[in-house]
Amino acid sequence: MALCDWKTLHGDVFTGCRCVVTGGAGFIGSHLAEALLQLGAEIVVLDDLSRGDRGNVDALASMGVGAFRFVHGSITDEAAVDEAIDGAAFVFHQAAWGSVPGSVDDPAGYFAVNERGTMNVLQAARNAGVARVMFAASSSAYGDTEVLPKVETMPVLARSPYAANKAAGEAMLRAWANSYGATGGRGDLDTVSLRYFNIFGPRQNANSAYAAVIAAFAKALLNGRRPVVFGDGEQSRDFTFVDNAVHANLLAARADAPLGGEVINIACGRAVTVNELASHMAAQLDRPDLVPEYRDERAGDVKHSLADLGKAERLIGYRPIVGFEAGLSATVAWYRQQHAAAV
Template identity: 50%
Template sequence: MMRILVTGGAGFIGSNLVAALLKDSRVDRVRVLDNLSTGTKDNLADFFPDERFEWVEGDIRDYETCLRACEGVRAVSHQAALGSVPRSVADPLTTNAVNITGTLNVFTAAKETGIKRMVYAASSSTYGDHPVLPKKEENIGKPLSPYAVTKYVNELYAGVYATLYGLEPIGLRYFNIFGPRQNPKGPYAAVIPLFVKALLNNEAPVINGDGQHSRDFTFVDNAVAANIQALFTDNKEAVNQVYNIACGTQTSLLELFNLLKAEAGTMLVPDFGPARVGDVQHSLADISKAKALLGYQPGVSVKEGLRQTFDWYRSNSGFLG
């Protein structure tokens, strides 16, 4: 039985992970640390009555807060981060403070409290300008945004802490995770909830660029499964590694829109805006390493994930604002 800390647990991926961990018989308690800057308590409302759920409101940029959150914990899933490439371009200082200093605080607090297993959210942005597809973990290029720099530095620190302090880090390079609870509000909202919100309001969504940008879109249940596999793996070869967490399929923004359009049953066509600064043109993951060492399998396809996501937003229209 394990007590697990989830940083950023009030956010999109974190809250989905908390829900799964509370259903796992190997988990004794789930503690969440979040400052609610991008997450919300609404994402956790169902869990507060559960005696196995623990809530800590605080910021990973404060080391003492991280230290308190790590007390009595066996493993950490570090999901707290300030996401979004455009946000990092607009405000690199805050992105650096949260994603690098905050992560270093979490790693150090884990070390000081005797925690070994540290699963952390890495990012496909680390591949930068490396042109070859599909992306393999060992082949990365130059970062194209401050956000990408911060996520790569996380990986470097993880390796150093494994070597010097015996931490057991496992990095999960997420590829465009989507699903229920993903925030559609604000200037840095992800593309899928923005598309869904527009379609449910019978409005034409905006596609940045010509719509040919492609991504390895990955339903959140797949990311959650990867986290749980990483938290509990006893395969020594799986530790101190980074893994692509994706579906291993490529979908353009136009194809994505058309799949959601079919779910909405509408004839709307998108508007096209300027491409975003710092975005890579195409992304596709090789997931063979995660399959081999973690036993990872993307159980939900892009099409099925989009159907579930659209249905969830349609049933939770208040979430869209």
């Protein structure tokens, strides 16, 4: 499924290494678990299947490389988290409720999973002697700042409960590294927050009411409907193919020096407007006639988003490995194939 060869990029660093992927039944987590299995790691996926797909777990279990175990449980359940993380070297914490408008509707539910759940993961990692926790942070922490590109030194300006959850997660990751880690604490736990910018790719859920824009556009176009755009479509995003997020996680785990809870942008480094995206996708799916239908802007959405990637390169040697067009073609092809298989 990946557009790159993980073995060539990461060699045998993860061979036989026990790694936990929380949220591994979901979109990004399943790609990460798949890459780690291809690299010969021992994988434990912890997921409650509240938003992920059982089919992703079955596909991982049947890959026939590395060793795979699925813990069906919630990050809100301390015992399940302890069981999954016991004996692990690395934790890739991807589990979360991930919708901006969803969090505006249900802030308490989002708090319980995204903040309390993240603390449970950190506590379990600390108790289990984990070397490093990688956290799926979000570019939503930047809020609607006019300044582009977004650099990690800018203030956190959360515009939604989801963004606040993710910012709180970053703060916890830093605090745990400093309190219980190699960077000044009393233990060996290291942590890092990877601020993802609009990750897309095969397996991203197109069926949720809060589906990410590329997944939602693909579903609409393949069903002969006009894609729905919230606002005037001139909002821009740094759309990032999922292999880039996987690569960043693997680089972060491999980093020699402690990362001490640093926050690092992970993106493609290019701004594309939602209108451009819609016309690209309509052309690729041979439906240029399906022009967007415009609706009111959504609460909590930001206008522009583009990452500065200097810190990612400095700290973990990250540069995007798959560009926007190549990633979009592969993704559109995957949605087309899924659609054909379903009819």
